[in-house]
Amino acid sequence: MYGKCGMVKKARLVFNLDGMEIRNERSRDVVLWTSMLGVYGKNGHYKEVIDLYNEMLQEGIKPDGIVFLTVISACGHTGQVHAGVKYFESMTNDFKLNPGPEHYSCLVDLLCRAGELHKAWELLNERHYNGIGKCSVSMWGALLSACVESGNIELAKLAAQRALELDPQNGGICVMLSNLYAQFGMWDEIVRLRVLIKQRGLRKDVGCSWVQVTM
Template sequence: MTAVVNMYAKCRRIEEARRMFDRMPERDLVAWNAIVAGYAQNGMAERALEMVIRLQKDGRKPDSVTLVSALPACANVGSLKIGKTVHAFAMKAGFDSLVNVSTALVDMYSKRGAIETARLVFDSMRLKNVVSWNSMIDGYGQNGDAEEAWRLFEKMKRSSVKPNDITFLSVLSACGHSGLVQEGKKYFAGMKEDYGLEPNMDHYGCMVDLLGRAGRLHEAWDFIQKMPISPGISVYGAMLGACKIHKNVKLGEEAAQRLFELEPDEGGYHVLLANIYAAASMWEDVARVRTMMEKKGLQKTPGYSSIDLKNEMHTFYSGSTDHPQSQKIYTRLARLIDEIKAVGYVPDGDSLHDVEEDVKEQLLGTHSEKLAIAFGLINTTPGTSLQIRKNLRVCNDCHEATKFISQVTGREIIVRDMQRFHHFKNGQCSCGDYW
């Protein structure tokens, strides 16, 4: 029955896995671990942590497998306090000396933006396997420290642990986040030349992203044409994203057409193309793409931002007013906008098209990130850092505004969007305005 629970979970049929689990007349720790891992692997972090609590109430004692399953869930939900509690339990039980547990801790802290703590755990490990190195390297890349990522990679090459394809994926991603084009090209070439590793679709996607973000769009397109394998969604998706950043209509159309053929039901690519047209004031083409979306029944993914307070997640959508503290939030936000304007903030309405300037400012002022930040400022003491999660890419205006907010409030604000972490402090962002 445990094997069936595991099977359903891995097939992403988690409700059937849970029904099978509930039907079990007896449950050993292996069964509990299977359902914990199932929830975590299916993106249901809260449920995974709930099951960890329940298994202890059932008289079971978590083991290293439980912790390795639970720690990724801690990285994706709740405050860092939950992850630290699991860490403390691991230390008390002596599990922190195990490579898989320590590696999971490195990954958890990295994904919560606590990169310095992740490095402390990594450095304390007596034994490190390739997954340990990969987790730490990827953590630096996601948190905007590409130089430390490749320094650690060079250190790894001098160790007894041999890099694998995931290592190179992490290094290439780190280079892409920081615009280290020459370094990225060197590492990509070294995959096969030095280690005999064949690049896969994700590696090619990273290279297109690296070149595209740096504005080398024609070089990126030429790279795609010369790929020895048929380009996939990750490759063309990276190209389309780069075309939006650098407002290249022609190549954007080419990339979008390929994506429409590969994944016709994904509305996000249509939105990106429409935005490229709008930036070029090609309103007939904008209307054509929107009509295409309507006919296909495609919708734009709504953006939202979340912030954890006392182990309760508060989620905000742009312009939402359903939070119990909405009036206080909007009052604080209005005052905050005045404060940052006084030190140089100017609303960036380039992302909004065919809208009057006063309406643009009103729409930008109620973006979900700003609402979450205002809520955090109201409900935490001065000096407390704020951690925000955004399901989409942070927009240019919110990025600029958050830099000024960190300056006028003296707060560190950590924003994790769909691509990376942004650590805002004293008016600066860890990404160096390159993301």
Template sequence: MYGKCGLVDKARLVFVLSGPHKGVRRDVVMWTSLLNAYNRNGMFKDVIRVFEDMLVEKTKPDEVVFLVVLSACGKSGNVAKGLELFELMRKGFALVPGPEHYGCVVDMLCKAGELDSAWKFVRKEGKDGSRFGVSVWGAILSASRSCGNVEVGKIAASKALDLEPQNTGIYMELSNLYAGLGMWEEIVQLREVMEERGLKKDVGFKIDEILERNYRDGPILYWISGYIEGYSDASWCLEPDECKSTGGFIFTMGGAAVS
């Protein structure tokens, strides 16, 4: 609760008062709560420090703990540490990474501008297709657009659409890739495919437009999905007032993100 409210010092105090005492160690749930508090509030170095303290106290981390620390590495751009922790998870604690863990690693590499490394990682780990969700292929596609790598981008888009054929955000991201390279014929073909499948580009709203609609129409809950700095393929159902802290980003209502 304190962590969600930004009161990290109080969250830390509760954690400290919880132990260890009388030979009783804090359990993994307590550690995870503190890790989440730091991660949620952008204190990524503290996430790594607390994780190391957890290991010193000989509390075994679980899959959720590794998801938090991998997320922190991705947000802070600490690629080397993130890859080290991913291997620690598999080899040090014999835990099986899920699609979310692979997504964190790929997103981390892509955000660091290491598309080649991300692609090699996907090809190496991708023998079992169930390991990767849409967020992985979306991150590859987004990074391909930034680098102008149409070959990798088309493969990533195809893989993502195999999983979610109705995901208009993937189509629009691929369209943006084509546009950046002046591939206008491909854009026309892509739009024709969307029309044939009955897909339409989601209507976008800026934060100030959302707040204006809230003022005019009364309290409304909005389902907002999209890419926000530090997150990938994230979705929230937020009160409009909560959207103020994300200012400057464009979201879509009830569909995939389109910037």
């Protein structure tokens, strides 16, 4: 409750009080630690997420998948790419946890935030071809969005193609790709994209701008 209200210090006070209830044989379990990590993460206290995770390990608490999701996300917001990859690998190497699609999405987001687009592409391809599991549209969409921001046309095309293979009716993917083409004046590509959208009967318009003229 305190965390959702942005009252981080009060949330931490409750967390600390629970840890002091030794006489009642109460101890902070992984659920409570996860809750406090989530409070820090949702309120932008990313450094505190990492510090609390290390404190959690010192207390002998084994982290679960939700903990790693919060920690990797915090690394993405603080630009700690190598640390985020290390935590991702630690899931399987140290704690025998299998990363789910949400962990891969978080790692892709981390790499994209740091401009490591090709590493994100390699990660998704490895998952796609090695039978680890299907990549979701959101994973390819995160890569596509980063490509649009950085102006990486070739990688954007590949990411959009993979996303549309999974969801041919996803108009948002076409819009992002069209926006990238417009940045570089690639009008022929936009025309081809409009034809594709029309053929598939997508409802979302592409690259539309409005100008109000007053007389």
